[in-house]
Amino acid sequence: MTYPNYPKPLHVAGAPGPAEAVEADVVILAMDRAEETVAAIASARAQRGVTKHVWIVDQGSAEPNLARLADAVRGAPDATLVRLDRNHGVAGGRNRATALGAAPVVFALDNDAEFERADTLARAVAALREERDLAAIACRILVFATGEDDLSSWGYPAGLLAQSAGSFDAATFVGAGHAIRRADFAAAGGYDDALFFTWEEFDLALRFINLGRRIRYRGDIAVRHKVSPEARFAxxxxxxxxxxxxxxxxxxxxxxxxxxxxxxxxxxxxxxxxxxxxxxxxxxxxxxxxxxxxxxxxxxxxxxxxxxxxxxxxxxxxxxxxxxxxxxxxxxxxxxxxxxxxxxx
Known part of the structure; x- marks a missing residue:
């Protein structure tokens, strides 16, 4: 993909990048909520059965919170913390985070979410490898503390909720946790920065579908979401x-x-x-x-x-x-x- 000529972000802590090619880039956008973000980073770094690099892209955390993130990745060979010049929103932030890496799979994880299992990332990579016409894997989103479906993050028709533990082709995916094939992200042109936040996944999904690609919801590939009213846009x-x-x-x-x-x-x-x-x-x-x-x-x-x-x-x-x-x-x-x-x- 020929990415826009984004300004080089400020490197804060961690490795400058992976020492060798990896199978997946995990991207985490950060802005305050340091405790949850540190846990998300730890969850990503703990993934097994796949080579990966974790990119944490800060968009304006207060200095004490940025320092906590830096402490979490200082000296880590598999994680990089950078800081952008300002808050570019979810769409713009993910574009810039994706441009940092080169792995064939990009897994976006919300900074208040964690992988359900130690092999979740490996399973997502395997799913994209096995079905070559898939552009994205839509993960099941669970409430962190209970393991129940996070209904506030259900992005599909209500008629499909009964299949939340199963698998189906979908018209979109949910931002809290999903995997995208980088080649399809490139062919579709990435996210539309103008959206800032909300519906950015649906917009990209429509372009995937116009390319003849599929999106597959997988109830067996899940993330656990620490849903909190005070941390969301009201x-x-x-x-x-x-x-x-x-x-x-x-x-x-x-x-x-x-x-x-x-x-x-x-x-x-x-x-x-x-x-x-x-x-x-x-x-x-x-x-x-x-x-x-x-x-x-x-x-x-x-x-x-x-x-x-x-x-x-x-x-x-x-x-x-x-x-x-x-x-x-x-x-x-x-x-x-x-x-x-x-x-x-």
């Missing part, structure tokens, strides 16, 4: 704005006319009003339109946008077929309360 801050803006923008840049998105925008408006975040959603519509008007595909990447007939069939089979009838969707997706982060136990 719906009353900017989260709903980004949620609505980004989803509308993604639809428009994939060819949906703005007028055709009016029912979706009205549904979001109704949901926002019901949940006390109406103003965020109303601001999101014009912002999405402005982003879509400014969007230009990189030369040679026009084929990644829109929906090919095969992509349309894939999305119908893996997503729409499991969402139920219109009445059920209105009740579940519009009239319901916004999901709250599960309490840390």
């Amino acid at each position: 719906w009353g801050g900017t989260r709903w704005f980004h949620f609505v803006r980004n989803r509308l923008y993604i639809a428009m840049k994939h060819g949906t006319p703005p007028a055709a998105l009016l029912p979706r925008f009205l549904a979001y408006t109704a949901k926002g009003a019901r949940n006390g975040v109406l103003a965020q959603g109303l601001r999101a519509g014009p912002a999405a339109l402005a982003m879509a008007r400014a969007f230009r595909p990189a030369p040679g990447s026009e084929h990644l946008y829109g929906e090919t007939p095969s992509a349309r069939a894939y999305l119908a089979r893996t997503d729409a077929a499991h969402r139920g009838g219109m009445a059920a969707r209105i009740r579940r997706e519009i009239l319901s309360a916004l999901p709250a982060a599960a309490p840390r136990r």
